[in-house]
Amino acid sequence: MPLVDVKGVHVNFPFDPYDCQVAYMEKVIECLQKNVNGILESPTGTGKTLSLLCSSLAWLQDKKAQVELNRQANISSLMGDNGSLQNNQIEALKKSLESTTGMTWGGSEFAVPKIIYASRTHSQLTQAVQELKRSAYNTVKVSVIGSREQLCIHEQVRKEMSNATKVHMCRAKVAARTCFYFNHFEEIKRNSEPRQLVGDVVDIEDMVRFGEKQRVCPYYIAKELKSDADIIFMPYNYLLDAKSRKAHGVEVQGNIIIFDEAHNLEKICEDSSSFDLSPADLATAIEELNRLGEKLFEMAKNEETSLVEMTDSSAMPEPEFTLEDVLRLKSTFKQLEEEIDKIEVPNKEKGLTKPGIFIFELLSKVNIAFETKNFLLDLLDKIISYVTSDSTGMGFHSKGAGLTKMADILRVVFSREVPDGGSVYQLQQMLAKAYKVHVQPLQPNKKKKIDSWATPAVTDKTGKTLSYWCFSPGHSMLDLTAHGVKCVILTSGTLSPLESFSSEMQIPFPVTLENPHVIDKHQVWVGTLNKGPDGVGLNSNYQTRFNENYQASLGKALVNFARVVPNGLLVFFPSYPVMEKCIENWQQNGVYNSITQYKPLLVEPRGKQAFSDVMEEFYEKINDPALNGAIFVAVCRGKVSEGLDFADNNGRAVIITGLPFPPRMDPKVMLKMQFLDESRGKQGFKTLSGQEWYRQQASRAVNQAVGRVIRHRKDYGAILLCDERFAGESAIRQLPVWVRPQVKKYDVFGRALRDMIVFFKTAEQTLPVPDKKPNRAGGSASASGCQGAHFLPTVHRQGPTPSLTKARSVPEHVPSLCQSSAEEETNLAKLKIQYEGGPSTVSGNSNKKNLLDALKTSEIGESQNYELNDKSAFKQPNPMMKKMPSKKKIVIKKRDSESTSSSALVRNSSGSVMEVSSSVTNSHLQSAENYILEVKRCLDKESYVTFSKALGMYKKTGQLSQAVGVMAGLFTENPQDYHLFRKFYRFVRHKDKKEFDSVCKELTGEGCGYKPEDAVPKKRTQSHVSSLSDQPEKKQRTDATGCILQPVTTIGSNVQSEKSSKFASNDLSCLTLNSGSGDDITQSVKCEKSGTDPQGSPVEKISERLKDVTGPLDIRSPNSDNSGYTCCKCQCDARVPFQSACDHVCCFKCWKEVFNDLDKTCPACGIRIRRRNLKRLLFPGRADELPS
Structure with missing residues (x-):
């Protein structure tokens, strides 16, 4: 890997970095060397995460070297070793390291800082860890802090839906030492080093796998690995929330904090410090305390009557609180409910807004204050742990949800402790500056008045929601930096405008960067469009967004762009209502049909599962060669605009239909703007006005959507801003720095369309054609997973790092250019076929030969699409199969009929068998696995064990009678299970198929479609036909009475002709062989009895072989009517x-x-x-x- 000198630090980068990557690493190292904060913007696809990790870890390595040198120098001076030459060398090395690590880290010459890397979601952290695994720094020690939801493997805790319930249940089990996994963790911790067992670079999946394999708690392993980690990965909320930092033991003093994907940081900072208390939340908490009080009273009553000895003490843990504590807390919450109801709200629609200090005044009325909050929080934690661990069925269905909400509220309000000698009032005033209190009455459900004479009671029992909203993200950031953080780096692909972002954070950011993109100018086309094709102005403001003329004009514009944009087209609306109204209008006036003539249109749904399905459908349509791509209609700030990869053909153009401003009349938006206007000029730094913030929110959402189209160095695409407001200079200045110079303004629709056509024609001729990628759905969501991730376990790492070769490839670090691991394995298999000579080396499952290989079976000769029903042998051809290669039918004809040589046919036949042989095992094994899964769903656990044993015994002994006895008992009691009994036919050995078919017909009234040739293994028949092909063609021609094999094309390989289904005395008709590829190869052999071939014709040889196994080929021969056994119950012949x-x-x-x-x-x-x-x-x- 090349070593890159960046400000004196040698960065080991996987490949020669682009200029923008060097610039980015320079800014990162500048922040670290000078011990200052930085805001760094670099577009998606520029290798931002890789550059960030490599540069920061390279600096950390030098810092470690400097600390070690200081230690050695200190030891040397204490030992009195003052050799001049050695001192000169040490001083020179110290100066060199000081120049690379920075001079501002004085006072900590023996302390090595940790890097805390925070991102929004666990999936984004997983991507970052996998980037690290593929770099040269994959030997650093890593820890990933996750929640119990991701890491807990205890069955009882995992099944809980609420994360808060999981937390308290886990704590209760750990405290009572009833969690086996935690107890095993402590044992491992005493006897060995967890880091040596788990490895250096590990993520959540690695730890969960290790925990499940070793039966040890991954959650506590992750916390333990944090102590010696060089870099710690964690979600935002664990870092911004003081109570979460304390709970997870996160130490920020003297460390470096990096926020990746920081464009959401402002909202997360505010939300983590805010709450909404609804009447339902408070009522739930009171009800939980009421039930708990009843339970404690009953326990006390039973104890008095000595009945407690009869109870199960393990199911009733001893509470760490008294009935009196519960009743007092319940009384406090009821008083709070009454105080909230007393608040007068003049305007019930707009609600009532109070300054932040009001929350302390309200809570003090019910004796909740700084002096009592520690007692209340401790009591709440004890009660919640008791309620969540209760297993006596006393009715705690909410699992302490209401009490948990109240505890979280108290922690938000009393987020800081009163300093020694400080004033409570001053602390309250300081905290209240960033907050507003809002009281909103709940609107009752208005029902139609039935009795006009009835007078409704004038009551106000609907309740009020109490909101405590933080409007300053700097509140959390100031609290974080107050703990002695060395430097904070914020980075993302869309942070513009940086000035407003830094002012919102309320901490200085001396280092800033707005990076250009890695693409050239001719790879992107950006235009603003003021009018539609009909000359109607395009403006999606509040007055015109629902105007039918505007909606129709926008639809007509989309029709034209759908015609000229290749492959994927993304269309973003400001909100769901606007999107839904436009689509409704297009459907009514016919525009919708015009759009779908060029591309199918898919709409972003609101549900998570529905979204995954629609994304999968979108990718399928993009990859469908019969279609001209697809259109995905979505909303800004939605799932599509965040984190999904629309690289290459998935997204060739993005259309923004309007500015996505937040809802202006929303109370929280109005109060935010009011708060900013009130704060402007009062702070010691520049702040945004309410209007500037309002516009900046729309610009950030637009920039996030724009970032979907260009995803890597060789990508190209168009950006169209279909709103006349985008043409203003202020709006252009809000766009990303790499977009601004490319913007062209269009007043006439035709010119914009013409330039877009020219752009795509030029791009298709000059830029490389992208490789076809597999379908990927976002949600998996993994919805936003890194498609290029390669898991490289670091446990017991030996020898050279296996990832170095891949890491030197640029696409490996650009998610859009990376192949999935499944695709790589497929490509590798194809190369083996091509260069190692034969498909037999491809199949990964070629050594699996029986049903137990899928339990574990597959016999190559079975038909892959066999369906056991009454029409399976006469299945109609699928019309979609017309595109598939046609099969061959071998027909014996006289010499004077048209024919082709049998040698050519046999070569074709044997070749096709060779081609499919590798895929047969895989597909048939999959079919067997599907059968096993179907059986599992049908049977209970005990019956399935019986089924498995019967299969194993049949495989071992070959005795069908024992297996059939078990199968019949399991699958013939219920007629709905008959199909499982019949489907077992395909896994029966060839010699037993006729027998099994007969049994099946007797038990279920329906056979399995047995044919005589089923009794002959396919390999034997194929090898016999292949051996016949070795006969000289010349000899075949001189046979006066012989038969010539002539291939006849047939599409419906599963269809038998009426003539071939009849047997006559003078001719042998149809012989059907099951192909290994999943389609039947029907070879109809007809021989005129006009002479005798002295050597025997192919048909005669095959028929003799069949007779050896199955007897005469006459399906009309009846089965014996008498079984030879008499039933001891009905005294009749026992047919079965x-x-x-x-x-x-x-x-x-x-x-x-x-x-x-x-x-x-x-x-x-x-x-x-x-x-x-x-x-x-x-x-x-x-x-x-x-x-x-």
């Missing part, structure tokens, strides 16, 4: 005889009647019978052999 352990025989129907009885005893001897002990009798018996 089963023998019990007591050796008595009954027919299957009689045995079913026996098992339907309660006693389940043998009709002959009265011994109790078990279904699993019945054995199917498949061979005729004699009367003298029957038990007496």
